[in-house]
Amino acid sequence: MTWRRLRPGEIDHEAIWLGVSLCSLAGAWFWLYFALPIPACSFHQWTGLPCPTCGVTRCLRYAFHRDWWAAVGTNPLAFLGYGLIPLYDLYAAVVLLFRLPRLRFESVSTRVGNIIRYTAIAAIAANWAWLVWMRV
Amino acid sequence: MTWYYAQGDQRQGPISESELDALIAAGTVNENTLVWKEGMANWTPLKEARPSGPGAEVPAGWIKCTATGRYFPPEEIVYLDGKPYSAAAKGAVLQGVLQTGTLPVSETERNGPAWENRQQLGPFPAIWETIRGVLLEPNATFTSMRRHGGLGTPMLYYVILGWISGLAQLAYQFFSHTGFAVFAKNPNPVLQMMGTTTFIVVWAVLMPAFLILGSFISAGILHLSLMICQGAKQPFETTYRTYTYVRGSAAALLLLPVPLLGQNLATGWAFICGIWGLVCMCIGVARTQEITTGRAVLAVLLPLIVCCVALVFLGMTVGFAAAFAGQAGHH
Numbered sequence: 005m006t007w008r009r010l011r012p013g014e015i016d017h018e019a020i021w022l023g024v025s026l027c028s029l030a031g032a033w034f035w036l037y038f039a040l041p042i043p044a045c046s047f048h049q050w051t052g053l054p055c056p057t058c059g060v061t062r063c064l065r066y067a068f069h070r071d072w073w074a075a076v077g078t079n080p081l082a083f084l085g086y087g088l089i090p091l092y093d094l095y096a097a098v099v100l101l102f103r104l105p106r107l108r109f110e111s112v113s114t115r116v117g118n119i120i121r122y123t124a125i126a127a128i129a130a131n132w133a134w135l136v137w138m139r140v
Numbered sequence: 141m142t143w144y145y146a147q148g149d150q151r152q153g154p155i156s157e158s159e160l161d162a163l164i165a166a167g168t169v170n171e172n173t174l175v176w177k178e179g180m181a182n183w184t185p186l187k188e189a190r191p192s193g194p195g196a197e198v199p200a201g202w203i204k205c206t207a208t209g210r211y212f213p214p215e216e217i218v219y220l221d222g223k224p225y226s227a228a229a230k231g232a233v234l235q236g237v238l239q240t241g242t243l244p245v246s247e248t249e250r251n252g253p254a255w256e257n258r259q260q261l262g263p264f265p266a267i268w269e270t271i272r273g274v275l276l277e278p279n280a281t282f283t284s285m286r287r288h289g290g291l292g293t294p295m296l297y298y299v300i301l302g303w304i305s306g307l308a309q310l311a312y313q314f315f316s317h318t319g320f321a322v323f324a325k326n327p328n329p330v331l332q333m334m335g336t337t338t339f340i341v342v343w344a345v346l347m348p349a350f351l352i353l354g355s356f357i358s359a360g361i362l363h364l365s366l367m368i369c370q371g372a373k374q375p376f377e378t379t380y381r382t383y384t385y386v387r388g389s390a391a392a393l394l395l396l397p398v399p400l401l402g403q404n405l406a407t408g409w410a411f412i413c414g415i416w417g418l419v420c421m422c423i424g425v426a427r428t429q430e431i432t433t434g435r436a437v438l439a440v441l442l443p444l445i446v447c448c449v450a451l452v453f454l455g456m457t458v459g460f461a462a463a464f465a466g467q468a469g470h471h
Contacts, residue, residue, distance in 0.1 A: 011174075015291065020291075021356075024353060027353050110147060121368055128446060
């Protein structure tokens, strides 16, 4: 993990993902505000069980209404993701505004990489189990 | 002669000339990697510090190694599949053959697809050649695709084809009076007031922005999936370039006037385009990331397995109708 300035020609991830997250937020608000149709979950229709991402829209809707407990219960992993996005946006806005060095993970060891990898898989599986158990 | 090279902020080395060649062949060092050796004033990109192209002084009779891009005396060259490789590339060649079944190609030989050379070819021939290459010869096209060079060029290709294809779908929806009933029934009075025509105009204008936004989200998910599958050997830039070239070309397939033959045929055609797009994506990811095809298939399908919403996004890419004909659902 290093803090360094961008090299000439290097992709500015902070600018890209800050833009993407803000546009996505605006799009999500627009979609929910105008009550545009949300595609049905094919997995739920076929099996009767929630898929690993069932509840992400309801979670966002609850979060917009500041009903935090309902949002967490609907999809904990999505809620965590929605919580991390503003933190990343704040970091990106600060480093862009003040032209600060950027956080980069240049060389992640195989061991650390595997820990992150398996943790992510376990988190997705645990979240899915929660959704099935809660009948989200 | 010993070299040092930059990996992030870390200085690596010293390494010998042959070790540097091996790192180039393995893809650890590329033409833009900053390198330094004694006598140099500053750290300089490899392509300037040690030029090996036509501008460099190359002894007569030396042969260019396909994997490293450098010139070697004939006795240090072996021919594999008709292409010259140096001894320094042995590790990369073996790894490439074992993992992907193909021989490695140097970054300097990666100069495709045709859209990357549109200044020379002209925009329309370049678009046509790129569509043809990606959809009909994906293996050769992605084996020679530039993995670096920014996001703008492939994004432009994707937006042009995606927008044209989207407008064609929109026109079909409008003239066949399908897909917009949801707005007439929408409880929101603003939408009802806007009317279908206004909405179509607004949507047509905003479509490029949605395409760009969608391309970053989808390519980001694909890259995360590659990281989970231990297949992200190249940076996000490479994944994004692969994604946009495949999706742009697959969108072009929808320009064929199949919807005019009927709704069922149109749905079937959209399904075929989606499946073929997935096949090209798997081949593209395997060739650009230099991973096994099986790992590439797993990485491409993982978002579809984990997130069935991605199936809907795929449907949105291949057919506008899929997104709007759906009923308010479970998500």
